[in-house]
Every structure is written in C-alpha cells, then in structure tokens.
Amino acid sequence: MSKTFYQQTDDILERFQLATERISTIKEDHDLPEKLQAYFNQVADFFMTVLPIMNKAADGTLFDRTITECEKDNDAVFAIYGEDTYKNSFLCPTYAVAELGQELGGPLSAIFYEMTNIIEAAFAGRLDKFTIYAELFLQVYGECQMEEEDKYRKEGILDAMYSAKHDYSQLFMSESIISMIDADYDYYRNIIMKDDLSDDRYMYKYGMYIGPNERKIAAHLRSLPHEDVVAMARTYVEGYIKGFEVTGKDITIKDTVGVHAPVGFELMTREAIRLFDEAGLASTVRFGGMTSRNLYSSVPNKQCEYDHKDDRAYYWDKGMADRMLEVLKNTFEKNKELAAVFGGPAVIETFGEKPFEPVNHDANAKYSDKQNELNVYFASQNGQITNEYIHGEERSFTIIAYPIPEIGKDFNEIFNETVAVNTMDYELYKNIQQHIIDVLDQGETVHITGRGDNHTDITVKLHHLDNPAKQTNFENCVADVNIPVGEVFTSPELEGTNGVLHVTQVYLNELGYRNLELKFEEGKIVSYTCSNFDSEEENKKYIYDNVLFKHDTLPMGEFAIGTNTRAFVMGQKYGIADKLPILIAEKTGPHFAVGDTCYSHAEDVPMYNPDGKECIARDNSCSLLRNEDISKAYFNCHTDITIPYYELGDITVHTADGRTLDVIRQGRFVIPGTEELNKVLDS
The missing domain is CATH 1.20.120 (Four Helix Bundle (Hemerythrin (Met), subunit A))
Incomplete structure (x- = not known):
C-alpha cells in the first residue's frame, strides 16, 4: 500500500x-x-x-x-x-x-x-x-x-x-530515515517502475538537475539489447545476495533493500527492482539529489557544494546535535520493526566526470575546534544509534560502478569494457587470489615500497594465526559486496605497523590530491601533507577535513592487494585512471584504508573464505574498545588509498623465522599461479 x-x-x-x-x-x-x-x-x-x-x-x-x-x-x-x-x-x-x-x-x-x-x-x-x-x-x-x-x-x-x-528536524530527519526502511513510501520507485522510460520526460519528475550525462546514459541503455541490461541488473542483485552468503548472514530475515541509483540508469534499476522482488526483497528508493547517493544526478557546480559543505558551523552546538540525535533515536524506536528487516544498500555508482580539485575561499563557513569535536561526537552517536536498530552483524551491501558519457569520446568502448570488468571469471580469480593468500599467511609482517617518484615505505603487522590449517588473515574477495572481483584484504595489527604511505596523485570521495603523504606510527596517522595548495596550513586542513574527517588521527583499518590488472589497464589505455571510482581503483594495486576496519560493527560474526578457513583478522586495538567504550571504537569513515602498479615497487612477506617471500617485485606478481595477472600488464 x-x-x-x-x-x-x-x-x-x-x-x-x-x-x-x-x-x-x-x-x-x-x-x-x-x-x-x-x-x-x-x-x-x-x-x-x-x-x-x-x-x-x-x-x-x-x-x-x-x-x-x-x-x-x-x-x-x-x-x-x-x-x-x-x-x-x-x-x-x-x-x-x-x-x-x-x-x-x-x-x-x-x-x-x-x-x-x-x-x-x-x-x-x-x-x-x-x-x-x-x-x-x-x-x-x-x-x-x-x-x-x-x-x-x-x-x-x-x-x-x-x-x-x-x-523542523522531526519532519526532515524522520522522513529521511523512514523513506530508507519503508518500501511503502514509493514516490520515486513508482516513477522508475511505471513510467514510460522511452520518453525522457520521466526523469524531469524527480526535481534533480538533468544534464547531458543523464540524457545520454538513458539513451545508451535504450540502445542495448534488453538481455544485456537484464544481465547488468542480475550481476548487481546477485552481488548483493552473495554478500550475505559469504559473510554468513541470513538474508531470509530481511524484507527490504535500499536501492541507490543514478538518474538515467532506470532501465537497469527497474530490472534490478524486479529481481530483488523475486528474491523476496522490496526496494526503497529515496531522494538523494546532488549531494548524496540514493537516487541522484550530476552536480551542476561542485565548487558551490564545496563552498557550502560546512554551513552547519553557523548554528552547530551541543543542543542542536542532541536534538537531532533525539529525533534519530525516536524515529528508529517508532519504526524498529521496519529497521530490523532492512538489509542494507545496493549501490550503483558512476564515474567519468571531470576530476574536481576545490578552491578554498576565506569567506566559506568554518568549524571551530569545539565544533569539530562535536562533529566527531555526533558521527559516533549517530552510528551507534543506527547500528542499534539496523544491526551491523545482520546487514550487508553491494556496490557496482559504470561510466557516464562525460568520460569522453570512447564512452561506448569504456562502458563495454566496464561491463566486462564487472563480470570477470569468479572461479579464476578465487584460485589466483588463494595462491597470494597462501604466501601472505606465512608472514609476520608485509613490507610495501614504491618506485620512481613514489616514496612509500611501510611495514604492516599481521595477526598471529594460532591454527594456520583453519585460519587466515586475508579475505579472498571476489564479486559480491564490492564488484568487480580482484583483491585480498586484511585488518592489520596496529602495533607494529609503521612507515610512510605516499601517492603522487589520487582522487578520494571525488576530491583530488597531489602528493598525498601519511605517516603511521603503531598503526595510526601521526602526520600528513599534500601539495594541492601553496600553504602547508591549507594542505593539512584539506586532509583533516576530507580524509581524517576532523579526527585528530585515524588507524589503518585495512591493507589489501588489488589484483584486477584488467581494470588497471583499462584506466591506462583510455586515460581515465584519475576518473575511476575507488570501487574499481582499489582493485588496481595495493591499497590502505584509514578509519574503521572492513568488518565495522560485525567483528563478532565469523567470516570464512571459499577454502573454509576463518578470516580471523577482523579486529584491531581500536575496534576492540567497543567492549569498554563504544564511542572510542569506531570512526564512521573508511577511505581507501591505492598505489597504482606503475608506482609500486615491491611487496615482500617477512616470516617469524626470518624468511622473505616476494608477492610483487617492481610492480609484477611473482607467486607461481599468478602469471595470468601479469599478461594484461605486459601485453
């Protein structure tokens, strides 16, 4: 109804x-x-x-x-x-x-x-x-x-x-929450499911900016054979369902899924909603606009959004924060049955827009130090309340990405190549990545270095395996929650993780960074810089606001080795490496995430690889604080920073008995059984 x-x-x-x-x-x-x-x-x-x-x-x-x-x-x-x-x-x-x-x-x-x-x-x-x-x-x-x-x-x-x-926080906040978890609020879903998608007029009902990207992607999907669009939707839906399976979570206790989709992709989104229905999951589709996901469209002026991102500073105080948290808590409490059966988001992302490097202006609103502390408090409390009603150990997600026409003249080729990347051989990569994990699991630490202009030099400490026959440190990530295939990852021990992470150029959350450098001591960031602005003060504030999210420090929540060399070559071949979303970019080299671990709020849920071994590296000394003071355990952010293969030197495993085992030398995989990954790099 x-x-x-x-x-x-x-x-x-x-x-x-x-x-x-x-x-x-x-x-x-x-x-x-x-x-x-x-x-x-x-x-x-x-x-x-x-x-x-x-x-x-x-x-x-x-x-x-x-x-x-x-x-x-x-x-x-x-x-x-x-x-x-x-x-x-x-x-x-x-x-x-x-x-x-x-x-x-x-x-x-x-x-x-x-x-x-x-x-x-x-x-x-x-x-x-x-x-x-x-x-x-x-x-x-x-x-x-x-x-x-x-x-x-x-x-x-x-x-x-x-x-x-x-x-009016009661009206605006509660509506946002309820539209996420209650599929009966179906204004936007009805447009997708019932309108004539051959007529562009449907997209002008949303109230979002409709530009060339939205119109051209809709036209492109209409030009594809219907079975191809269905196949795209099926990859996306099956990835969501597999996400529950591989993490040992029961999808049968869930009734709803949050569909996040860009305007223009309605032909695919419609088929996905039908497939979710067949799987017993009703879809919620809520307004995102230009500043968030959900149902969203292009941002007509990113500098405008950046100029106003901290406007809350004009009225932000403890009383306002507590009022918003009160509304959040009350709304979830009144709708706790709906929240309990919400399975999490299924996200379609886009990439290909012109990379954006913001300009800082003195006139923009700025948070005080006290307000920044309040931001951290609010994010922590918000996360705790949400997790109380939408349990982290029961929910899952999936993300898949496609290019938009703004990516350039090769759009059609890039789109087709992205579809191929998103549907690569699950079994092939599962087996290749197992060879890598078998070597990594012998290690006490892993040493990663850059080459050329990249001066990364960092040692990552691994958890101790009490029973290597039944335990592993690294998850064998194929195509489920993060599509496409192509990484093995772990949550490192913080104590013993030290060194410098550096990338000459990277885009994180749609913002560009030049010569981003983070120094870690005992697994936590102790200093940081980049070369975006003339003053060191501006560079540090840029990272503090948009990478550390106003925390004084963040731990290393993940170390991973991306194995999708085909995606890497796609970025190089078409000159779009700087436009790839982190979802794909993280598969194109080793990456390090700062913030929470990949198992945030679900650390106590056993996780098993396809070979049956349990991934035991689900915690670190920060997340373990949840047993004492949950406000100190989570940071409510997780940002992946990838070193591309051409900037990568070596990845070497150091064992407790003094052996050294190479995983990568000078940007190429050297473990027997991984030769397939180098073929596309060398072709």
Whole structure:
C-alpha cells in the first residue's frame, strides 16, 4: 500500500499563499541598504522561478509538460549554478562577503543555499516543505528590517536559522530515515517502475538537475539489447545476495533493500527492482539529489557544494546535535520493526566526470575546534544509534560502478569494457587470489615500497594465526559486496605497523590530491601533507577535513592487494585512471584504508573464505574498545588509498623465522599461479 509523508491542510495552503504572495512583492521594497536589498531581491527572484513548478505539482499538471517545457524548466531552476552566474550571485559566499561584508555575507549566502531545497519540494508537490523555506526566508528578511546594525542583523539571522533547524528536524530527519526502511513510501520507485522510460520526460519528475550525462546514459541503455541490461541488473542483485552468503548472514530475515541509483540508469534499476522482488526483497528508493547517493544526478557546480559543505558551523552546538540525535533515536524506536528487516544498500555508482580539485575561499563557513569535536561526537552517536536498530552483524551491501558519457569520446568502448570488468571469471580469480593468500599467511609482517617518484615505505603487522590449517588473515574477495572481483584484504595489527604511505596523485570521495603523504606510527596517522595548495596550513586542513574527517588521527583499518590488472589497464589505455571510482581503483594495486576496519560493527560474526578457513583478522586495538567504550571504537569513515602498479615497487612477506617471500617485485606478481595477472600488464 502506497504511503505519503504529507497531507495538505487548509492551514498549510493558507500559509503557503501568504508567504509566496509576500515574497513576490519584496522587489517593490526599498527599506534596506541597496546591496542588502539586492540580496533579498535575488533570492525572491529564485523563489518566483521555482514557484510555477510548485503550483503545477499542486494542481496535478506538472506531469503534462512537453519535453521542451521540461527542459526549459530544468534550465531555469538550475541556472543559479552556472559558473558565471554563481560567481556573481549571493549564493557564492565570496561574492556575498564582498558585497555585504563579513558580518552578513556568509550567513546570508548559507540561507540562500538552504533555500535551494525548494526545488525538490516543488517537484514533489510538498507545499509543507516549500512553505517552511519561504517562511524562514521571510523571517530573515524581517530580522534585517528590524535592525540597523549588521552585528544585530547577524544575530537575528543565526537565531532564525537555528530555530528552523531545531523545530523542523522531526519532519526532515524522520522522513529521511523512514523513506530508507519503508518500501511503502514509493514516490520515486513508482516513477522508475511505471513510467514510460522511452520518453525522457520521466526523469524531469524527480526535481534533480538533468544534464547531458543523464540524457545520454538513458539513451545508451535504450540502445542495448534488453538481455544485456537484464544481465547488468542480475550481476548487481546477485552481488548483493552473495554478500550475505559469504559473510554468513541470513538474508531470509530481511524484507527490504535500499536501492541507490543514478538518474538515467532506470532501465537497469527497474530490472534490478524486479529481481530483488523475486528474491523476496522490496526496494526503497529515496531522494538523494546532488549531494548524496540514493537516487541522484550530476552536480551542476561542485565548487558551490564545496563552498557550502560546512554551513552547519553557523548554528552547530551541543543542543542542536542532541536534538537531532533525539529525533534519530525516536524515529528508529517508532519504526524498529521496519529497521530490523532492512538489509542494507545496493549501490550503483558512476564515474567519468571531470576530476574536481576545490578552491578554498576565506569567506566559506568554518568549524571551530569545539565544533569539530562535536562533529566527531555526533558521527559516533549517530552510528551507534543506527547500528542499534539496523544491526551491523545482520546487514550487508553491494556496490557496482559504470561510466557516464562525460568520460569522453570512447564512452561506448569504456562502458563495454566496464561491463566486462564487472563480470570477470569468479572461479579464476578465487584460485589466483588463494595462491597470494597462501604466501601472505606465512608472514609476520608485509613490507610495501614504491618506485620512481613514489616514496612509500611501510611495514604492516599481521595477526598471529594460532591454527594456520583453519585460519587466515586475508579475505579472498571476489564479486559480491564490492564488484568487480580482484583483491585480498586484511585488518592489520596496529602495533607494529609503521612507515610512510605516499601517492603522487589520487582522487578520494571525488576530491583530488597531489602528493598525498601519511605517516603511521603503531598503526595510526601521526602526520600528513599534500601539495594541492601553496600553504602547508591549507594542505593539512584539506586532509583533516576530507580524509581524517576532523579526527585528530585515524588507524589503518585495512591493507589489501588489488589484483584486477584488467581494470588497471583499462584506466591506462583510455586515460581515465584519475576518473575511476575507488570501487574499481582499489582493485588496481595495493591499497590502505584509514578509519574503521572492513568488518565495522560485525567483528563478532565469523567470516570464512571459499577454502573454509576463518578470516580471523577482523579486529584491531581500536575496534576492540567497543567492549569498554563504544564511542572510542569506531570512526564512521573508511577511505581507501591505492598505489597504482606503475608506482609500486615491491611487496615482500617477512616470516617469524626470518624468511622473505616476494608477492610483487617492481610492480609484477611473482607467486607461481599468478602469471595470468601479469599478461594484461605486459601485453
């Protein structure tokens, strides 16, 4: 039975009409200083641009638009993100501060960014949400009219922002959680399953930016034989199901799966949802937009998203954090039966967008040290509450990735090669990787070095195997939770893991790093740097914010050897190595993850390789703290950093009795039985 989060009432309708009518007259006002009035005029113009969408959704005519009207509306509402438009608008913090000064520029730019959420509200026909944003905007306008000094105006703006976030957290947070676990909230899934996917108009119902990538990938999937699309979906669904099998988790106690998919892939997503249904799993599909996965589309301006990523700093305090955690806890408690049968996410990622290296601007919001401590606390508590209701030892996931047309002129070839990489021989790689594991399991430590410009020199300590006949340190990872095949991995002992990890260039979470260097002592990061910015202070902050996620240090949660040399060669052949997602990139060389282990929240669940041996390296000295103080055990992040084969020197196993066993020499596998991996590298 289909559900909805929202029922229109006369009160909401009246508030909506009053608020939008007042916004429509703001440009007639002349009460404020010229530049300040210009800000409110610009935001009011944005409201008036989106308002016709809201009205069409409310009266049921939005879906009657022609494709030309859809494209015109799309261009109009997302015009604020155009590079030139953005740089010269109050949506840009740098421009806003230059025009309005330090006191008002940043907060008002953050308010403008908050107002962009009316786009999603309008397309979904949500008068309630649209009205909340409209009333917040008018409240801020009123605060600026009541005060004459900027410092008092700023206080009013921040108070309004705080009150709105606090008062409406119940609506926004609970809706996000419930739409993840309850398949009866099916607005977006219905579009995927019921619309005519041969007509591009379906994708203009979402309320997301629709650009060339979305339109071209939809056209490409329509050009493929139907059986090929079904095969893609089956690989994805079977990977999810295998993820439960290989980790010894019971999928029969799960009723739902969270489908994360890019706009344009609906033909594949539809087939996947059908296959999940056949497996007894109902799919949830929730709005992601441009800043998260779930149902998502291209980001029209990544610098804008980066400029506003820390806007929460304007209102973030312990009271707000505790209010949000309270809502999280209460929502899960009221829906604990649904949470218990949620199996986890099944994710389709894309790659191929132009690599993005952000520019830091002084005008952007910045967290204080106290707020950064609060961020760590909030993430820890959030993770603990979520795991209390969606048990880590019972859930699983899968991730698969495909290129988008922006990757370049070889898109068709790259797409076909990616499909081939995603469906490589399971048995072949299982056997090859077992040869590698058999050598690694003899070791006490593993020594990894770089070559050429790469100066990696790090020793990884392995767990002791009490019974090598029945135990192993490394998981034989084929194609299940992480598609494609191609890695063996372990959670190292922290004590005894020391050295320097260096990569000349890498992209992590869609951000580029040049000469990223991390130094480890006893398994934890003790220093870090890169060469992205002119000042060392900026380089360190960049890593602190986006790799350490505001932790003072992180442990090494994983050491792995990627074996998918075909994926590596694909990256080199087409010049797309810098565009490969971490899902594929981690298979193209040894990699090290900082943060939680791969077994986070599921360390006590036995894990067995295909040969029957138990993977005993599921813990480290950090995760073991869960038995004393769970807040100190987890970091709620896991970032893989890969050394490509051409920067890799040697990987050598050192045994307790003094022997040395090479796994890789100068970027080539040397263990008997792994020769197949070198063929594609040498061809």
